[in-house]
C-alpha cells in the first residue's frame with residue numbers, strides 16, 4: 001500500500017510556487033549541476049533577497065526539481081536562469097514554470113522580457129520559441145564551452161500583455 005502511494009506521488013506533477021531565500025541552497029545545488037559555472041549559495045541568497053528579483057520553484061514532494069529567476073528594472077525583466085533537475089526533464093516542468101513566471105511578470109507591469117541562451121541549447125531554445133520569444137541579437141563567442149571553444153549566445157525578447165497595455169487596446 002505504501003509502495004502504491006509513493007508510486008502515485010512520484011508520478012504527480014510538481015507543485016509550483018514563488019521561491020524564497022529558504023530555497024537558496026537547493027537552487028544553488030541545482031544550478032551547479034545544470035551549468036558549467038555554478039552559483040554559490042551566497043550568490044543565490046543575495047539574489048533572492050533583492051527586491052527586484054522574481055523567482056519561482058517547482059517542488060516534487062520535498063525536493064526542488066526546478067526554478068526560474070528574473071531581475072526586473074523599470075518595465076523590463078531579464079531571465080537570469082532556469083533549470084530543471086536532469087531526472088525530471090522533458091515533462092513540461094520548465095514550460096509550466098515559464099508560463100507562471102511570465103504571468104507574474106506581466107502582473108507587476110513588466111512589458112518586455114529578455115534572456116540569453118546558447119544557440120545549440122536545443123531544449124532551451126525550443127522552450128523559449130514555444131513561449132513566443134524571438135531572436136533580437138547574437139553574441140558570437142559569448143560562452144566558453146567545456147572544450148575551450150567559444151559559442152554564440154542568442155538574445156531573445158518577448159513582449160508581454162500587461163493589465164495596462166491591455167486597457168490601452170480596449171476599443172473605445
Ligand SMILES: CC(C)(COP(=O)(O)OP(=O)(O)OC[C@H]1O[C@@H](n2cnc3c(N)ncnc32)[C@H](O)[C@@H]1OP(=O)(O)O)[C@@H](O)C(=O)NCCC(=O)NCCS
Pocket residue numbers: 034035081082083084085088089090091092093094095096116117118121122123124126127130
Ligand atoms: C532547458 C530546461 C530548463 C528545459 O526543462 P524541461 O522541464 O525539460 O523542459 P520542458 O519539458 O518544459 O520542455 C521544453 C521544450 O523543450 C523540448 N525538449 C526537452 N528536452 C529536449 C531535448 N533533449 N532536445 C530537444 N528538445 C527538448 C520539449 O519537447 C519542449 O518543447 P515542445 O513544447 O515543443 O515539445 C532543461 O533542459 C535544463 O535545465 N537544462 C540545463 C539548464 C539550461 O540550459 N537552462 C536554460 C539556460 S537559458
